[in-house]
Amino acid sequence: MSAERDIKFTAADFRRLRQMLYQRVGIALNDSKSHMAYSRLVKRVRQLGMRQFSDYLDLLDSNVDEEEWQHFVNALTTNLTAFFREPHHFDLLRLHALERAGQDRVYRVWSAAVSTGEEAYSIAITLLSLPQLNRKRLELVASDIDTRVLSHAADGIYDADRAKALDEAQLKRFFLRGVGRNAGKIRVRRDVRDQLSFYQFNLIAAQWPDMGRFDVIFCRNVLIYFDKPTQAAILQHFATCLQPDGLLFLGHSENIQHLCDAFQSCGRTAYRLVNPAVRG
Incomplete structure (x- = not known):
């Protein structure tokens, strides 16, 4: 690891x-993600007054602080x-x-990894633009593992230059x-934001709620980001x-064609x- 790092981070820490x-x-992080992991966590390790990553990982292992996890x-x-993004999906x-x-x-439509919300609002814009579709018969659900981006998504506030894919009528x-x-x-108008329900959700949970x-x-x-067995399990849940x-x-x-026989490419x-x- 780099000698210039002020917080000790060893190969064993990364493993x-x-x-x-x-x-x-x-x-599943691959071997090339060591620098990324360090750079994203080191500020937090410093804030906690720790001088080495092993102390931070020990804190997580103690399971006393769900917020830290x-x-x-x-x-x-x-x-x-x-x-x-990938506009052909919205055409379909x-x-x-x-x-x-x-x-x-x-x-009913579910955005299962909504991030900061652009995908979910693109779904809403697509469907609310259809006069044949009754707004009262539309349910949009959005979820993510990351609570920070979920909060951003629910607020629906963006820099205007992120809306280049939208035409003037949509804006x-x-x-x-x-x-x-x-x-x-x-900012997304309130009536559009109210059309969506946001939830934290872990796609690898052993038991999914009946949604x-x-x-x-x-x-x-x-x-x-998942290994093949995890991918297959998630796909079976989706089915x-x-x-x-x-x-x-x-x-x-x-590409999922060799992971699950429940789906056919369209x-x-x-x-x-x-x-x-x-x-079950």
Whole structure:
């Protein structure tokens, strides 16, 4: 490890940190992530007055501070997102929703790794733009393991330059522009924010709560952080959470065809449920 580091961080510390993160949230850091782990956690270690990472890891292992565990997870999870990222998914979402617009039931969508919220609000904008879809028959759920980004998502406040994928009509209908000291900011309108429910959720939890069945699940650029057995387990959970013929959207570098036979490809990183799982 670098001799310039003022906080001692050994190869053994990194191995231990990796194992702790994997056991807690299923994320498998590879060997190249040592510097990233150090840089994201070192400020917290300093704040606690510690001179070596092993003391911080001992604190976590003592299991006396759940809030500290959440800080640890928040620091080491990656949150890269944007409005209408991978726009072909939203085209498929629009078609899928229109096909079901006449059904006498609620249309349900889950953003399972919502990060700072851009994905969830892109879903909301897509569906609320459809006159055929009754707002009262629309349920949008968003979750993440990281409590910090969930708070950001629920607030719905963004720098205006993050909205480049939105046209002027969307900005006018779904956002408020900041003025004065909030100039350069935009905020999702309250009626749109109220359409969403935000929850903390750990995708590797042994038992998932019964959330009912969704028509669509977004879980993009998340599975890449898990090993193959964990990926397969999450996919089986998703299969129990989808309506027959429901859609699952994944990230551009994720391929599940050899992990789970419940889904069939129906577009670029888009999958349709063809073999519904039976609830236990």
